[in-house]
Amino acid sequence: DQQVKQNSPSLSVQEGRISILNCDYTNSMFDYFLWYKKYPAEGPTFLISISSIKDKNEDGRFTVFLNKSAKHLSLHIVPSQPGDSAVYFCAASGTGGSYIPTFGRGTSLIVHP
Amino acid sequence: DGGITQSPKYLFRKEGQNVTLSCEQNLNHDAMYWYRQDPGQGLRLIYYSQIVNDFQKGDIAEGYSVSREKKESFPLTVTSAQKNPTAFYLCASSISGQGSQPQHFGDGTRLSIL
Numbered sequence A: 001d002q003q004v005k006q007n008s009p010s011l012s013v014q015e016g017r018i019s020i021l022n023c024d025y026t027n028s029m030f031d032y033f034l035w036y037k038k039y040p041a042e043g044p045t046f047l048i049s050i051s052s053i054k055d056k057n058e059d060g061r062f063t064v065f066l067n068k069s070a071k072h073l074s075l076h077i078v079p080s081q082p083g084d085s086a087v088y089f090c091a092a093s094g095t096g097g098s099y100i101p102t103f104g105r106g107t108s109l110i111v112h113p
Numbered sequence B: 001d002g003g004i005t006q007s008p009k010y011l012f013r014k015e016g017q018n019v020t021l022s023c024e025q026n027l028n029h030d031a032m033y034w035y036r037q038d039p040g041q042g043l044r045l046i047y048y049s050q051i052v053n054d055f056q057k058g059d060i061a062e063g064y065s066v067s068r069e070k071k072e073s074f075p076l077t078v079t080s081a082q083k084n085p086t087a088f089y090l091c092a093s094s095i096s097g098q099g100s101q102p103q104h105f106g107d108g109t110r111l112s113i114l
Helices: none
Strands: A010-014 A019-025 A030-038 A045-051 A056-059 A062-067 A072-077 A086-094 A107-112 B004-007 B010-013 B019-025 B031-037 B043-051 B054-057 B064-066 B076-078 B087-094 B109-113
Touching: A010 A019, A019 A030, A019 A086, A019 A107, A030 A062, A045 A056, A045 A062, A045 A072, A072 A086, B004 B087, B010 B019, B019 B031, B019 B087, B019 B109, B043 B064
Parallel strands: A010 A107, B010 B109
Antiparallel strands: A019 A072, A030 A045, A030 A086, A056 A062, A062 A072, A086 A107, B004 B019, B019 B076, B031 B043, B031 B087, B043 B054, B064 B076, B087 B109
């Protein structure tokens, strides 16, 4: 039973346009969310995070939005660049015993020049 | 230059053989983790350790064993009891076991069966 779902296995966008990657979760105990980026044959690297007390966090071209009532978060990349082509993992964790992050299956983003 | 080093990058296992994957970190992190990644799958937690000489099973611990004798080292042994060991294995660490702390990952070990 997946507690963190990334329902789009892949996403293709044009350079300069916006990329929107989505993530849904089911466990209401989750209160911290992280996005990781992974290139082939490398380990994931931390990208951006958001606490449940916020609904938006921004870092340069990357913005994460959190909708707690819908148990949904999204990562926006604006403008998208070819170097952004990678697999993006959403992870969720919480207090009360569920502090080990649970990862989604990832979304493969391809940004075309 | 701090980071996590996993070795070897590629590993081949014969039937009935145990193999050990190395993970070393010089970040002075308390918590360390082992994940398994299969094609089309997310990262599944095998074992984690929040402090030296203590570790906990994750979601898919069967057929695996770990030790945490030193803060900087968290080796994973894939035993012969693991019937489907072919996968990409990732080691990670974080400052503490708190979920809000980002994890730092190594570059992984790809294990295959001969």
